[in-house]
Amino acid sequence: MGKGELTRRSILDHAVGLASQIGLEGLSIGRLSEELELSKSGLFAHFKSKEALQVDVLRHAALRFVEAVVRPALKAPRGEPRLRALFERWLDWARGRALPGGCLFVAAATELDDKTGPVRDQLVRSQREWLEFIAGAVRLGVDEGHFRRDIDAVQLAHDLYGVMLAWNHAARLMRDPKADRRARAAFENLLVAARVRRRRTA
C-alpha cells in the first residue's frame, strides 16, 4: 500500500466518523478540508466531487462494518451461535463503538430514501449485501439443524433489521435505558420462532 493510499484511507476514516455525526449530506470537500486542515485542491485530487466523496465514504464504512461485525462473527460456529455473534457485534456497531454518531447506514437511509443517483445506489447495494449475508447465516442454521427447514430466511433477515432499527430509535432518540434489553428480547423471540421445535415432538 503506497503513501497515497494510506493518506486516502485515513481521510476516509475521518470522513466516515464525521458523516455519522453530521449526516452524509453535510459532508463536503470544503468541510473535510477545514476539519483535517488539508487543502481543498489536495482533497479534490483524492475525491473528484462531493458525490464521489459520499460514495467512497459509504464504501469505506461498509469495509469497516465487515471488519467490526462480519469478520469476528465468522469465528463463531455456523448456525445459531454465528447469528448471535452477528447480532451482538451489530449492536456494538450501532452503539457507536466504531463511529461517534452511531450507525451511518441508518442515518443515511432516511437521508437518501427520497433521492436518486450513485450515492443512494451505493447505500442500497451495501444494504442488500448485508441482508443477503444475514439470510445466508440463517440458511446455514437450517443446514446445522438449528432452525426449521421451512423457515423464510429473507423474512428473518428483514425482521432482524427491524430489531436493530427499533434499538436505534429507543436508544438514540428515546434514550431508553432498556433499549439493549428490548432488542435482546426481540431477538430471542425471533430465535424461538425460528428453532426446530424438539420439545413438542418429544
Next chain:
Amino acid sequence: MGKGELTRRSILDHAVGLASQIGLEGLSIGRLSEELELSKSGLFAHFKSKEALQVDVLRHAALRFVEAVVRPALKAPRGEPRLRALFERWLDWARGRALPGGCLFVAAATELDDKTGPVRDQLVRSQREWLEFIAGAVRLGVDEGHFRRDIDAVQLAHDLYGVMLAWNHAARLMRDPKADRRARAAFENLLVAARVRRRRTA
C-alpha cells in the same frame, strides 16, 4: 375558529408536507415563504423562529397522525381487532397517503437523535405518547382475553415500532415490492406470540 387560526392551520398543513420531503432541518421561514408566496414578516407573526416553526410542525403532524391513524382505529372493537386496525392505518400513514415524503417522524428521528433542545423534546414527547398508546391497546387485548396475561405490553409496542421501521427501510430505501407482505408477516408473528394459546391446553 378565527381566520388567523385557519390561516395558521393551512400553513402548517403545507409545512408538514414539505418537512416530510426535505426534512425538518431544511424547513425555514424563508423556504416556507417562497413556497407559499407569503411574506416572511407575515410568517414571523405566526411562528416566532425557525425552531418554534419546527416544534409547531411536529405538533401539527402529531394531530394529523391522530386523525389518520388513531381516531379511525378506535372504531374497531378493543383488543386484537383494534391493534390490527392501528397497524393497518399506521402502514397507510407510512406509505405516504397523508404525507408526500412518507412518515415525518421516522425521518425526524434520525435527524434529531444527536441534537438537544425543544424540537427534539417535542418529537420524543409525541413518540412516547404513541408508544404508550400502543401498549394501552395491547393491555385492552389482555382484558378482552385475546392476549396472554403475562405479556409485556411495552415490549410489544417497541417490537411493533420495529416492524414499521423495517417496512420503511424495505419500502422507501430498498424499494422492495414485498415490503407490505414482510411487515404483515412480522406483525402476525408478534400476534401469534402474544395470543392466549387455547389449542395447546385443549
